[in-house]
Amino acid sequence: MExxxxxxxxxxxGELRASGAKNSALKMFAAALLADEPVTISxxxxxxxxxxxxxxxxxxxxxxxxxxxxxxxxHANTIKRFKAPYELVxxxxxxxxxxxxxxxxxxxxxxxxxxxCAIGSRPVDQHLRGLEALGAKIDMSxxxxxxxxxxxxxxxxxxxxxxxxxxxxHLMMTACLAEGQTTLENCxxxxxxxxxxxxxxxxxxxxxxxxxxxxxxxxxxxxxxxxHTVIPDRVEAGTYLIAAAATGGSIKIKNVNxxxxxxxxxxxxxxxxxxxxxxxxxxxxxxxxRPKAVSLITAPYPDYPTDLQAQIMAxxxxxxxxxxITETVFENRFMHVHEMSRMGAKVKxxxxxxxxxxxxxxxxxxxxxxxxDLRASVSLVIAxxxxxxxxxxxxxxxxxRGYEQVEEKLQKLGARIKRLAPQIR
Ligand code: EPU
Numbered sequence: 001m002e003x004x005x006x007x008x009x010x011x012x013x014g015e016l017r018a019s020g021a022k023n024s025a026l027k028m029f030a031a032a033l034l035a036d037e038p039v040t041i042s043x044x045x046x047x048x049x050x051x052x053x054x055x056x057x058x059x060x061x062x063x064x065x066x067x068x069x070x071x072x073x074x075h076a077n078t079i080k081r082f083k084a085p086y087e088l089v090x091x092x093x094x095x096x097x098x099x100x101x102x103x104x105x106x107x108x109x110x111x112x113x114x115x116x117c118a119i120g121s122r123p124v125d126q127h128l129r130g131l132e133a134l135g136a137k138i139d140m141s142x143x144x145x146x147x148x149x150x151x152x153x154x155x156x157x158x159x160x161x162x163x164x165x166x167x168x169x170h171l172m173m174t175a176c177l178a179e180g181q182t183t184l185e186n187c188x189x190x191x192x193x194x195x196x197x198x199x200x201x202x203x204x205x206x207x208x209x210x211x212x213x214x215x216x217x218x219x220x221x222x223x224x225x226x227x228h229t230v231i232p233d234r235v236e237a238g239t240y241l242i243a244a245a246a247t248g249g250s251i252k253i254k255n256v257n258x259x260x261x262x263x264x265x266x267x268x269x270x271x272x273x274x275x276x277x278x279x280x281x282x283x284x285x286x287x288x289x290r291p292k293a294v295s296l297i298t299a300p301y302p303d304y305p306t307d308l309q310a311q312i313m314a315x316x317x318x319x320x321x322x323x324x325i326t327e328t329v330f331e332n333r334f335m336h337v338h339e340m341s342r343m344g345a346k347v348k349x350x351x352x353x354x355x356x357x358x359x360x361x362x363x364x365x366x367x368x369x370x371x372x373d374l375r376a377s378v379s380l381v382i383a384x385x386x387x388x389x390x391x392x393x394x395x396x397x398x399x400x401r402g403y404e405q406v407e408e409k410l411q412k413l414g415a416r417i418k419r420l421a422p423q424i425r
Pocket of ligand 1: 023026094120121122123124125126127128163164165166167188306307329330331374375402
């Protein structure tokens with residue numbers, strides 16, 4: 001397995017352009033199955049998860065044309081099969097979201113259940129209950145969901161038990177081809193949901209209210225061709241801002257929507273960063289000083305995102321003072337804590353492992369580490385950047401799932417980081 005080698009101790013400084021949002025693009029690939037004509041999606045990041053989604057579409061018989069700039073044209077009308085196999089769903093949960101579009105458009109779908117994952121049990125009960133409310137007949141056996149709607153889906157009212165990003169997106173896209181009106185209540189409000197709604201409307205859907213608690217969808221008979229540019233990746237941008245803050249550095253991120261990162265920018269200001277925001281850029285400057293520890297609670301948008309929890313914990317580990325980070329979205333998202341402790345971080349888990357209290361140390365010590373989820377892995381990159389000596393991060397395929405050209409981007413900021421070839425064991 002490939003690894004990353006980091007020589008710590010550099011102060012990051014420079015400019016970067018944020019990539020397109022992985023978590024938007026993935027859902028658009030699923031939503032493209034609703035269309036009768038080709039759709040084109042641009043600003044798609046070149047990532048392993050995107051390749052997995054393309055593999056899934058191709059396995060269904062869908063024609064996918066990719067140009068050198070990662071503009072991706074999807075011709076769903078060439079579809080031949082309606083099954084998403086375990087091998088593809090287990091490596092990337094977002095592929096489960098093809099279930100609703102296949103069902104809505106073709107009346108049938110067979111999709112593997114995703115199962116648990118490293119950060120929590122991650123059930124799909126809200127997705128399935130919603131599909132049933134739209135009239136789907138659902139059978140589960142051998143680890144697969146087999147869904148049918150021979151006479152088509154019918155609009156209905158769905159009230160989510162709690163905020164779910166995937167659940168909101170899945171039902172929002174499925175309802176586009178259901179007969180009549182659908183109302184989704186207690187919806188998640190993430191910017192990726194708004195981006196997906198804009199994409200669906202360009203394809204001819206009638207979705208209103210995305211980004212608010214209640215989303216209304218008036219079903220249409222068919223959806224057609226469109227071109228859409230994916231929004232910037234707020235989590236990627238936030239990761240580099242936090243990395244720069246942790247090293248006491250300065251950074252400008254271009255092609256970003258600062259409005260999507262307000263909760264994060266507030267915490268970085270609290271940590272001592274001077275932040276300048278323009279329409280599509282964010283500049284952060286620590287003026288060489290050590291960050292101050294922050295306390296926060298992760299929660300659905302617009303609150304502080306769980307996807308930037310591990311990264312800010314790495315900053316807290318070398319910050320002045322003590323901070324409390326509470327994770328409320330996933331039940332097992334502190335795996336990075338043990339690896340950071342091996343690098344000399346002082347972190348105590350409390351409240352049944354839902355809160356982590358850090359006491360900042362002046363510097364961490366490089367060590368061999370690994371993590372088994374995307375955001376935890378990148379938090380170890382930040383820890384490596386602020387550590388004395390060398391850190392080797394194993395299992396970096398997790399990082400490649402969500403960070404485009406991670407070492408090139410960090411090298412551009414002055415980091416001493418390189419990819420090592422797989423070890424012969
Ligand atoms: N949940 C259920 N039942 C459901 C759906 C969700 O119990 O039917 C629970 C989950 O187990 C979790 C909570 O509800 O505890 C929230 O889950 P949500 O559905 O909001 O998350 P998701 O759609 O599975 C997306 C992102 C995650 C991000 C979360 C929260 C994608 C592909 N994934 O996951 O991104 O952390 O929303 O914002 O969009 C990442 O990019 O690293 C990542 C994990």
